[in-house]
Amino acid sequence: MSIPDYISPIIGYRVWTWGTTGLKSLCGERWKPSQSLAARCRASSVVGRAEVVHDTRDVPQANCTCGVYAVKTLDHFRSAGYERFGIHGEVYLWGAVVEHELGWRAQFAYPKTLFLPPDLIPSDTKEMESRLEALAAYSTDIFIVACGESIPLCWKGSGFDAAGLDYLIRDRTRYYVRRQRDRTLMRGDRVAVLGRGIAVVEHADDTEVHALLGSRIIVRMRRNDVAWNQQNLRWEAEASAP
Ligand SMILES: [Zn+2]
Incomplete structure (x- = not known):
């Protein structure tokens, strides 16, 4: 790919969807790493739709x-609500460019800087890794935007940044803690107290759980010791000392 250096490319803002194959336009067109995206005219190929049918490569008209x-x-990008559609960022535009009041339509484009909202980062670690690899392949600057802060994740030409990787690791830890705690343990739930049997919760709050084992034994557990076992589909706990 080459952005001609004898022309200063225009820098605009746009949004992409993000998957394991990388970035796509909202219409589904794939942006390939290290290749400028050359626009083609779709309106012209739909007979009767285009105002003036023209060569699909002679774009934009x-x-x-x-x-x-x-x-x-x-x-304008923010007030129009584009951010919520995916990854947003700055984009280089060059070649033939048609200017409108609020934006441009360009012949060639390539992402310049990407801003990644944390809620788009997949919770599944493998999925996250393959998507981040796909993103890093564009060799652009990438920032995670969290709480108004831009945390560098990737730098053009030099790869991942420690600050962004730290953020991802912390985010992952928070995710698992949250996931475990988000399931509310309630009165009446059954908890498998390992080695002792099934107990029925009498009381549960953020710190403590009391459960009835058999008809008269009250088991007291720390809330953090009671965890949902996804494989067994049940709450499980190590019994604390009575
Ligand atoms: Zn056209």
């Missing part, structure tokens, strides 16, 4: 809808 879209300002 002023009186058509073709070209790679980007908006001019981050303010």
Whole structure:
């Protein structure tokens, strides 16, 4: 790929969807790493739809809808609500460019900087890794945007940044802790107290659980010691000392 250095590319803002194959436009068109995306005209191929049917490679045309879209300002991008559609970021636009009031349609484009909202990061670790690899392949600057902060995850030409990797590890830990605690343990739930039998919860709060084992033995457990076992599909606990 080459962005001609004798032209200053325009920098706009846009949004992509993100999967294991990398970035796609919202219409499903794939952006390949290290390759500029060359717009083709779809309107022209649908007979009767285009205002003026033109060569699909002679893009963008002023009186058509073709070209790679980007908006001019981050303010407009945000107020139009584009952020919620996926990864957003800055994009280089070059070649023939049609200017509109709020944005551009360009002949060629390539991502410049990507901003990754944490809620898009898959909870499954393998899925996360393969998606991050796919993203790193673009060799652009990538930031995780969390609580108004931009944490560097990847730098163009030098790969992953320790700050972003630390964030992912912390996020992962929080996720598992949350997942375990998000299931609410309630009165009436059954807990397999290992080595002792099934107890029925009498009381549960954030720190403590009391459960009835048999008809008269009250087992007291720390809430953190009671965990949902996904494989056995039941609550399990080590019995604490009575
Ligand atoms: Zn067109």
